Amino acid sequence: MNSRTFDCTTESNVILDNNNNNYKLKLKRTTSMEEKKNLLSNIKMGTREWARREINCIKGCRMYCLYCYAKGIAKHYKRCTEETWKNMEINSRAVDKKYSKVRKKGSQPYDIMFPTSHNIILDEPYFSACTIVLKKLLEADNSVLVTVKPSLKVVKKLCKLFQDYKETMTYRFTIGSTSSRILKILEINAPTFEERLESLQYATVNGFNTSISIEPLLDSTPFKLIERLEPYLSPLNYERDIGTIWIGLLKTQYIPIALRTGEIKEFIKFIKPRLKFEHVYQYYEKLYNHPRIKWKESIIKMMILNDVKTQGITS
Numbered sequence: 001m002n003s004r005t006f007d008c009t010t011e012s013n014v015i016l017d018n019n020n021n022n023y024k025l026k027l028k029r030t031t032s033m034e035e036k037k038n039l040l041s042n043i044k045m046g047t048r049e050w051a052r053r054e055i056n057c058i059k060g061c062r063m064y065c066l067y068c069y070a071k072g073i074a075k076h077y078k079r080c081t082e083e084t085w086k087n088m089e090i091n092s093r094a095v096d097k098k099y100s101k102v103r104k105k106g107s108q109p110y111d112i113m114f115p116t117s118h119n120i121i122l123d124e125p126y127f128s129a130c131t132i133v134l135k136k137l138l139e140a141d142n143s144v145l146v147t148v149k150p151s152l153k154v155v156k157k158l159c160k161l162f163q164d165y166k167e168t169m170t171y172r173f174t175i176g177s178t179s180s181r182i183l184k185i186l187e188i189n190a191p192t193f194e195e196r197l198e199s200l201q202y203a204t205v206n207g208f209n210t211s212i213s214i215e216p217l218l219d220s221t222p223f224k225l226i227e228r229l230e231p232y233l234s235p236l237n238y239e240r241d242i243g244t245i246w247i248g249l250l251k252t253q254y255i256p257i258a259l260r261t262g263e264i265k266e267f268i269k270f271i272k273p274r275l276k277f278e279h280v281y282q283y284y285e286k287l288y289n290h291p292r293i294k295w296k297e298s299i300i301k302m303m304i305l306n307d308v309k310t311q312g313i314t315s
């Protein structure tokens with residue numbers, strides 16, 4: 001592998017460490033194990049952090065991200081293999097059914113997250129299946145978080161089709177690295193960084209609400225990503241979760257052991273030390289008061305376990 005990929009001498013790839021052991025956000029007291037358990041049990045997990053319901057209409061996903069949680073679950077229940085996950089199959093029941101307004105109560109800012117276990121791609125019949133479902137969800141007056149690894153052509157078409165729903169539809173674009181090379185290693189068939197950035201810019205300029213998911217973070221730190229993405233985001237509305245940037249960690253356990261060779265093996269070697277508290281804390285502290293940043297459960301949990309301030313516990 002070309003060593004440039006994970007060049008530890010560049011600013012974005014250094015391992016952050018706190019030599020002085022000066023943890024400004026450490027709690028004044030140590031929380032008991034019971035308190036920690038309580039706090040951890042109240043954390044919303046995964047998609048539940050964002051929306052009350054999740055809807056999908058395709059089984060499998062051609063993007064083929066190695067770390068994909070949905071793939072891991074489908075494999076566990078023998079619904080697919082590593083190979084067949086890429087073969088997409090439309091779930092006609094999900095496309096044909098009627099959808100109504102979500103009645104479930106919750107603190108999440110969105111009624112529905114769509115999709116959660118596949119991407120929206122331009123190829124037919126998949127694009128039409130997705131837009132039929134999305135239209136029904138929006139027509140039923142749901143607020144919908146459209147979560148994709150965006151290709152520009154898809155975003156352009158979605159913006160055209162759904163221009164009457166700018167108030168209730170928000171894009172959440174997943175962008176975990178500024179390096180298209182790193183994205184290619186982990187998210188085999190997904191769009192490049194440049195295309196995702198252009199998609200973000202397009203959607204925002206065209207008046208849609210946009211937000212970002214840096215989950216999983218595939219760079220050493222999120223600073224460079226934030227610097228590149230922030231100028232193109234919608235104005236911030238923290239309560240409605242618009243213009244926000246969510247940061248979460250890679251869960252390496254979903255990367256199949258059999259695939260951990262060559263570049264993938266090198267990447268895992270690169271990322272592992274960057275998933276440790278000592279490293280994560282350094283950017284957590286620097287970004288703690290950043291108005292757009294929200295932390296995913298993987299980081300919140302880590303901070304609770306290490307007696308560091310989080311939104312739930314601040315003294």
Ligand code: SF4
Pocket residue numbers: 061062063064065067068069070071116117118119149187
């Ligand atoms: S785009 Fe999402 S659903 Fe598709 S493989 Fe990647 S992580 Fe899984």
